[in-house]
Amino acid sequence: MAITVGQQVPDFTLPDLEGKTYSLSQYKGRIVVLVFWAATCDVTQRYTAYLNSFYETYKPRGVVVLGVDSHAWDTPERIRWALEERKIEFPILRDADGKVADLFGVTVTPTVCVIDKEGVLRYWGAIDDRTHDKPWPNVIYLENAVDALLLDQEVDDPRNEPWGCPIERA
Secondary structure (H helix, E strand, C coil): CCCCCCCECCCCEEEECCCCEEEHHHHCCCCEEEEEECCCCHHHHHCHHHHHHHHHHHHHHCCEEEEEECCCCCCHHHHHHHHHHHCCCCCEEECCCCHHHHHHCCCEECEEEEECCCCEEEEEECCCCCECCECCCCCCHHHHHHHHHHCCCCCCCCEECCCCEECCCC
């Protein structure tokens, strides 16, 4: 059963493509944004510039951004190509067996999960209110959630259904 907004997130560890491991517990006391991402997802690709900008804007404020690729068919070569081609600024971690995606109940990319300084899931879902038919957002859920947490406030809108590419399983 996936965790839901308001629940403590259990620790997990994932590697990047070079084998360096990242554990959620190493970021205790910081806001963590998990971006479930895919090298082969065109919707994720549309968000590349925004996500790089978000990372650069919020990194100095102590916010951690970690990409998580849970697609079974995204090989290390495909991921490396996408990182280089799209100039991704934040780390991309490999969730080859999909266990972390399952932990959060993520089935499409992109999906974001925002974890507060105490390790509690405070936001889950879409980055913004864009859809296939609506190319420009009116509401940016991700920034609203992170800004609220930076001000020690509750997230007003903690769950919004994401849309995008289904996560491919082996």
